[in-house]
Amino acid sequence: MSNRTLDAVGPVEPVSRARGLWREVWRNYRHNRAAMLGGAVFLLLCLVAVVGFTPYDPEYGDFDNLLASPSLKHPMGTDNIGRDILSRVIIGGRVSLRVGVMAIAISATAGVIAGLVAGYYGRWIDSVIMRILEVVLALPGLLLALLLVAYLGPSLTNAMLAISIVFIPPYARVVRANTLSLREMEYVMAARSIGASDVRIMFRGILPNTLSPIIVQVSLLLSVAILVEAALSFLGLGVQPPTPAWGSMMAESQQFIDLAWWMPTFPGMAIFVTVIALNFIGDGLREALDPRQRRS
Amino acid sequence: MHAFIARRVLQSLYVLVALSVVIFFLIRFAPGNPSVIRLGFTEDMDAHAARERDEKELGLDKPIYVQYYRWVTHVVRGDFGVTVTLGIGVDVRTLVLEKARRSLPIALAAMLIGIVFSIPLGIIAGTRPNTVIDHAVTAFSLFGVAAPSFWVGLMLILFFAVRLGWFPTSGYGPIEGGFSFHNLVLPASTLGIQLVGGLTRFMRSGMLDVMSSDYIRTAHAKGLKYWAVVMRHALKNALLVVVTVIALTFGGLLTGAVVTETVFAWPGLGQLLVTAIKRLDYGVVQAAVLLAGSSFIFVNLIADIAYGYLDPRIRYQ
Numbered sequence: 001m002s003n004r005t006l007d008a009v010g011p012v013e014p015v016s017r018a019r020g021l022w023r024e025v026w027r028n029y030r031h032n033r034a035a036m037l038g039g040a041v042f043l044l045l046c047l048v049a050v051v052g053f054t055p056y057d058p059e060y061g062d063f064d065n066l067l068a069s070p071s072l073k074h075p076m077g078t079d080n081i082g083r084d085i086l087s088r089v090i091i092g093g094r095v096s097l098r099v100g101v102m103a104i105a106i107s108a109t110a111g112v113i114a115g116l117v118a119g120y121y122g123r124w125i126d127s128v129i130m131r132i133l134e135v136v137l138a139l140p141g142l143l144l145a146l147l148l149v150a151y152l153g154p155s156l157t158n159a160m161l162a163i164s165i166v167f168i169p170p171y172a173r174v175v176r177a178n179t180l181s182l183r184e185m186e187y188v189m190a191a192r193s194i195g196a197s198d199v200r201i202m203f204r205g206i207l208p209n210t211l212s213p214i215i216v217q218v219s220l221l222l223s224v225a226i227l228v229e230a231a232l233s234f235l236g237l238g239v240q241p242p243t244p245a246w247g248s249m250m251a252e253s254q255q256f257i258d259l260a261w262w263m264p265t266f267p268g269m270a271i272f273v274t275v276i277a278l279n280f281i282g283d284g285l286r287e288a289l290d291p292r293q294r295r296s
Numbered sequence: 297m298h299a300f301i302a303r304r305v306l307q308s309l310y311v312l313v314a315l316s317v318v319i320f321f322l323i324r325f326a327p328g329n330p331s332v333i334r335l336g337f338t339e340d341m342d343a344h345a346a347r348e349r350d351e352k353e354l355g356l357d358k359p360i361y362v363q364y365y366r367w368v369t370h371v372v373r374g375d376f377g378v379t380v381t382l383g384i385g386v387d388v389r390t391l392v393l394e395k396a397r398r399s400l401p402i403a404l405a406a407m408l409i410g411i412v413f414s415i416p417l418g419i420i421a422g423t424r425p426n427t428v429i430d431h432a433v434t435a436f437s438l439f440g441v442a443a444p445s446f447w448v449g450l451m452l453i454l455f456f457a458v459r460l461g462w463f464p465t466s467g468y469g470p471i472e473g474g475f476s477f478h479n480l481v482l483p484a485s486t487l488g489i490q491l492v493g494g495l496t497r498f499m500r501s502g503m504l505d506v507m508s509s510d511y512i513r514t515a516h517a518k519g520l521k522y523w524a525v526v527m528r529h530a531l532k533n534a535l536l537v538v539v540t541v542i543a544l545t546f547g548g549l550l551t552g553a554v555v556t557e558t559v560f561a562w563p564g565l566g567q568l569l570v571t572a573i574k575r576l577d578y579g580v581v582q583a584a585v586l587l588a589g590s591s592f593i594f595v596n597l598i599a600d601i602a603y604g605y606l607d608p609r610i611r612y613q
Contacts, residue, residue: 134307135314139589140547142554147585150573151322227444231555234446235570250446254559257450257465258458265454268447275442 028288035284038277045274049094054087059242067260077262079252085262088244089270095245096271099160099238100226106164108218111171116202118172119179126176133169141166142228149237159238163225170217178210212289216282223278230271246271300604308597315589316371320364323578376583379572392565392583399564402483402556403549409488410495410545415538417492418499422534423526425504433496440493445552449486449559456482466561483560487552494548495541502537506530536607543599550588 029035056062056074062082070077076085118129136144148162182188183206191201232238233247241248246267253263358366370376376388414437421433457465463482506512507530515525554566561567565584572580 131310131314134311135318138311138315138593139585140551140592142551143585143588146554146569146573147319147322147581150578150581154574223442230444231446231551234444234555235558237570237573247444247446250450254450257453261454261458264447264450268444268450271447272443275444276438279438279442 025288029284032284032287034280035288038280038284041273041277042281045093045277046097048090049097052091052094054084054090056084056087058083058087058091058244060084067256067263069260070262076266077260079249079260079263080256085249085266088249089246089266092244092246092249092267093270093274095156095239095243096226096229096233096247097274099156099163099229100222103160103163103225103229104167104218104222106160107167107221108171108214110164111168112175112207112214114168115172115175116179116206119176120183120198120202120206122180129172130176133172136165136169141224142231145228145232146235146237149232154232154237154240156239156243159229159232162232163228166228167221167225170221171214174213174217175207175210178213179206182206182209216286216289219278219282219285223275223282226271226274226278297604301601304597304600304604308593311593312590315593316368316586317364319582319585320367323582371582371586377579379577379580388579388583392568392580392587395563395565395568395584396587398562399553399557399566401480402487402562402564403553405480405484406487406491406549406552407545409484410491411538413488413492414495414499415535417496419503419526419531419534421496422500422503423507423530430500433500437493437496437500440489440491441497442493443489444555445486445490446555446559448489449483449556452482452486453559466559479560479562483556483562486559487549487556490552491545491548495538495545498537498541498544499534502534503530506534509533536603539599539602539606543596546595547592550592 029039060083062078062084064082065074065078066082067080068074068078068082074084074086076089078084079088114129114133118126139147144166145159145162148165149158152158152161179202188201188205191205196205229238230245230247230250233245234251236248236251239245239248249267250264253260253267256263374389376392378385379388379391417433417437421430424430453465456462464479466479507526512525512530515529516522520529550566553564554569556562557564557566558570565588568580569584569588571577572584
């Protein structure tokens with residue numbers, strides 16, 4: 001018993017302090033019902049996509065069941081060549097989530113490095129990096145992605161690459177702004193005076209302190225990336241057939257819209273649910289990580 | 297203020313030039329030789345001589361900066377050459393401007409829907425945080441943001457065109473030709489719903505910020521009626537947000553046009569861009585993107601200057 005009081009006032013190791021911070025964040029997050037729901041739904045979607053179990057072969061056409069309406073056998077119906085829509089939505093989700101996650105991973109990494117370097121070194125390095133990012137921002141996101149895909153050629157990899165370039169600036173800006181103020185802090189000067197290298201200061205000293213806005217951006221921009229991927233696939237410039245993607249499934253459905261309402265409805269719903277879930281997660285994380293932002 | 301404007305204008309000019317450089321280089325290093333694409337046939341024996349002649353004519357044997365200079369001087373004069381993939385020998389500038397004109401009705405109608413709905417909704421939600429009304433408005437705006445516009449478009453077609461038969465499923469006007477207001481309703485609503493979602497969120501948070509400020513408390517304290525405070529004092533400052541938002545809307549209109557026009561087979565700039573990309577018609581792509589990009593940069597510049605004029609704090613940042 002006395003031990004416990006001692007622990008509470010005694011010196012705390014850095015590791016457990018960090019763990020305590022994340023425990024605090026989790027406690028805040030857990031009380032947000034929308035965020036918990038969003039998290040659960042997103043985990044479920046990821047699980048379904050990773051496991052990849054489908055009731056039917058998503059590319060197999062059952063010619064006895066063309067444009068079959070939703071039933072116990074085909075819960076989301078079949079498409080114009082008799083392919084099971086539920087199976088295609090599952091595999092399409094795997095494709096869309098993978099493109100989104102990979103694109104955000106690339107853009108977050110590039111953006112964080114660009115922001116750290118720009119903010120830490122300042123002067124002309126900062127100017128050069130920021131001027132380059134301004135050009136990326138000169139076009140609205142989807143338009144830039146379209147332009148890049150136009151020259152790279154339509155494919156899954158190129159769509160992913162285009163999306164990751166589009167999303168570099170938001171990370172770079174957030175990290176740069178934080179780095180600008182953090183590099184003036186005493187602990188950074190202390191680190192420099194004991195001879196820590198620039199790279200070490202940037203990644204071990206500054207990056208951990210700017211992590212929370214990055215995490216929030218990741219969840220919010222992932223939802224936007226999934227929307228952009230869906231739009232590219234819908235326009236026929238992303239994932240190529242016969243691989244299903246949510247966007248291209250809806251493009252295929254257009255011709256049969258007066259015969260089969262289920263063809264556009266379910267893939268669109270899948271996108272919608274994913275994006276909403278990610279939005280809830282993002283809002284929840286923002287409030288959990290920065291209590292000042294909490295709504296009164 | 298003059299220094300602020302000069303700085304912003306210079307920055308915009310820089311971005312414009314940089315954008316043109318990017319577009320130029322993307323074209324030069326695009327898969328496929330420009331002269332091959334222009335001539336429209338691949339490298340067989342007869343084509344070889346023609347290709348060399350053409351490369352000389354296009355200046356492809358000159359250093360890259362000379363080529364850029366040539367290209368820019370043509371672009372500034374609005375000379376984008378002719379297209380062969382979208383009709384024989386059609387002037388690209390005429391084509392792009394014609395399509396942009398057709399995109400205008402959707403853009404204007406959607407913007408109107410966006411502003412007319414989002415400002416009142418934002419005020420209502422922002423003045424009553426955490427009430428049932430606020431939650432309903434927030435849920436609706438989240439729908440507008442999260443639902444992909446092509447899905448919303450298809451759902452509108454499904455319900456209002458297929459089921460109820462009120463509006464045509466697609467097209468610019470009747471088959472005989474010309475424009476019809478009837479055809480405009482669904483595409484404009486599709487784009488409009490998306491805009492309302494984004495704008496309402498901004499308007500709500502702007503209103504929320506203003507309502508908790510000291511001068512609003514003062515206005516309440518001196519005994520003004522509630523709606524007088526909201527409409528005459530709070531709204532004026534909350535509307536500042538709208539200036540920025542209009543610039544954002546413009547970007548949304550540009551990208552929304554691409555998707556919405558594809559859903560509704562609307563023969564506008566967005567559909568032209570998608571078609572040109574698929575047919576590797578780089579001349580049309582660069583003209584369309586330069587038009588969209590430069591107008592986006594211009595609108596952002598105007599919005600920033602307006603904001604700096606209306607809110608002096610911005611100028612010194």
